[in-house]
Amino acid sequence: MESSDNRIIDRILNDAREEAKAIIKEAKRSAEMLLEKQKELASHSAEKEVYSLLKRAENEAAVIKGRVTTDIKRRAGWMVLSEKERLVTSVLNEVKNRLVNLQKSEEYLPVLEKLIVDAGTVLDGGTLEVMLNKNDSSLPLKLNKLEKKIADGTGVKTRLKISKQQIKAVGVIVKTNDGKIFVDNTFEAILSRRERELRLKIARILFSRASAS
């Protein structure tokens, strides 16, 4: 065979190999494109669900933040409030102590008399029974003076008599002669009756902006 024949033969094979390479290259490119397109399609299809997931997460995050903030604000408010409550209660306890101790002081007699007059006036005078504790029963109460004060206040002639029945509390209970109506002016009862009002007053003093002088 001549060399020109050999060249033709080589060329035939080389061309075929080149063509084969191109065919495979094109197939690979086409396959890659197909897969790439699928990836894009999948991402695009997932977008709606992704958006919905993230939106839901953001909403839940806002709810979490709101809930924690509300809860902690409530807890913080409660901390402050319970401290105020504690301070008011400590004042009230001191008031109770001082009232109990008042019984031992000289100032007590006029206070007791005033409590009797107040109770008698509320009961609108008349014949009234005064119930005292054991200690107070021995105090030199000027019943005539008290009767007059009640009568002046109510316009009804009044007669006070010390009851044989004694109480344990400090203060007085005054009742009508028939025992149907009574006014409890023991310190305990007064405090209990006026606790709400007193707490408010104490709170106003303790927690007002103006400093104590």
Added chain:
Amino acid sequence: MLESFKAVLDKEREAEKIRLEAREQAEKIEKEAQEKVAEIYREIYQETIAEAKRKSIEIKEQAKIDAESRAQIFVRRAKKQKKKIRIDAEKKFDAAVNAALNEILS
């Protein structure tokens, strides 16, 4: 001459075989790609959703961290306020006791 012609014809056959094999391989590549289409779609879809779910968890976790840190600020502020209230109130303690006594006794 005949010999040369035969040789060319042989090589032509060989060349055609090479092309045929290449076409077969190309078909195989494309077929494999077609077979992978659904799998790739599912994989990418699931990966994207899984990533979004991870991100969702992160968002919520971060919200909790932020809220807790904010909560600590509130608590510190409340403790400070509580202390101030106590100190101020203690200065007015006697005035409050006397006012309450006055209210009861007067």
